[in-house]
Amino acid sequence: MSTQQETFISHLIELRDRLIRALLVVVVVFVCLMPWAGDIYDILAKPMMDTLPAGTQMIATGVVTPFFVPVKVTMMVAFVLSLPWVLYQVWAFIAPGLYSHEKRLALPLVAGSSLLFMIGMAFCYFFVFGMVFKFIAEFAPKSITPAPDIEQYLSFVMSMFLAFGITFEVPVAVILLTKAGIVDVAKLRAARPYVIVGAFVIAAIVTPPDVISQLMLAVPMCLLYELGIVLANWMTKTAPSAAEPAYAAPSIEDMDSELDRIEAGEGGDKR
Template sequence: MSEPHLDPEQPLISHLVELRQRLLHSVLIILAIFLALFYFANDLYEWLSAPLTALLPEGTSMIATDVTSPFFAPFKLTLVAAIFAAMPFLLHQAWAFISPGLYKHEKRLAVPLLLSSILLFYLGIAFAYFVVFPLVFGFFTSVGPENVAVMTDISSYLNFVLKLFFAFGIVFEIPVATLLVVWSGMTDVASLASKRAYVIVGCFVVGMLLTPPDIISQSLLAVPMWLLFELGLIMARLTHRERNEALDEEGETNN
């Protein structure tokens, strides 16, 4: 097998300069998106809090227990939203930095893998907002004592939902992670499938660690994790043959 195509040898400083430039471009893109969204910061927070405010008892609302919360909570949300929105560009910068050191067949498989990673991350966030939040908040607002008014602090709510967004966004990358583990040769599809029972238990353990201490949140994270693992196995089976054929083709070409 031939070596991956590389540019002429460059000193380490050249790679560090390139890395610095790509990081700088990424920061500038995030800053530009942040400035464009900041005018709508309060509207973004209203949209984010809608799953909870729609379930609050009549006459109650969210509150700010800190004098700076009305400013910093929407500010923080806008910054995180800018990072989420810039994710395709950030991943593209990472891909452009590492792609010169990849083999031809690795490049051909990495592009759809990169696109899938972006899509799965956004799907995880959408699943949390449209499926998980209504169920979780509906449960929390219905089990409290009757003489206790549900009036959530805006900063606490923001930290709670961002934690779930990150958890579900990362968890939805399981199919990609499964593919990478198989492609790297660390294990194979049959071996992973034989450990399915351990994976299911691990999914519930992770769900317990990453979500609030209630069975609904834990199950809503653990069950999709298991299903995504199964999807990763299916994708690994389908792409394993294609990857081997690509390797054989490159070997024959080089010979």
């Protein structure tokens, strides 16, 4: 077996071990939370329940839906709580192949990514859901008594969480593009009008067809893009200049001139 094959197999084994460690923590957190699965779903459903008419509850149309939906919610919460550990396993797998300055950047990005994703979900839960559900309740005709299905509600909530969680990763994406040399800060600033239009297009696609949820997604995306530009500009200014290496190898001309000086000195001594 060649050295390249052995290296490839060792990488696969390490990847398997990292995935097992990440999955194991998610499973342990999930098992610990399972006794409170019903309470966790009630917390998730609170923004919707606050906007429903008095005495109205959500419904479950499937036979096993009342069991599986709280289990899915608990699994989602377990994954979110384990996200820092999962991202750390990703970082630990790629860290050996990084330079020292890349390692210093990777760990803050991993921590920042998990934090921003959670902030995006919290922003969606505490601000967006209340406004969107209230708008829908006020817009609905008085002859209709809303009774949302819990499975459809879970699907809507998870898609919104995913949309806002990814949206709040915009600063990380901007920094990575800048550090990789794909774009610079000047190009990011020049692309600002296109980013604003793209933000509203994305918001119109991934959110419900109401103006409030679209604005609540597009506006933070634009603001986070500006934050990413500010951070990328700051990191570019504080980074050591590539034009000033710590050690410069001598050129051939320098070596020749040094040899000439040595030979000239030896000749002077002999005379």
